[in-house]
Amino acid sequence: MLHSESMWTNCSDVGVAPPVRAGVFSPSFLVGNNFMCDRGPLMYYVTDVSGSNVKMTVTFRSSVVEDASPPSCTISWDRSDLLTQPFCYVMDSREGYHLTSYWIRLIGELAGHA
DSSP states (O other): OEEEEETTTTEEEEEOOOOOOTTSOOOOEEESSSTTTEEEOEEEEEEEEETTEEEEEEEEOOTTOOSSOOOEEEEEEETTOTTOOOEEEEEEEETTTEEEEEEEEOOSGGGTOO
């Protein structure tokens, strides 16, 4: 699940990525109910596994980030902790003016909740 908040477009909404495999971008999906908020594909890589501890890097090819690298952040969690919903947070700013925030949360089997 991805929550995008664009300060400069006055948009704050949530989108759920279609199922995705490690290292492969998902099909593009909408964040919110219209194209005014954000859209794009999502990809992740598992970068470390040690026992029940997992670390992964998630990248979202945001449609509002045109002149910079796609927003990316790292999620670390303990799969044995079924009460915590793993997430990461990243902010992107185009020329220091167009500020967009992203909260990326794991839901489903990968997060150890299924």
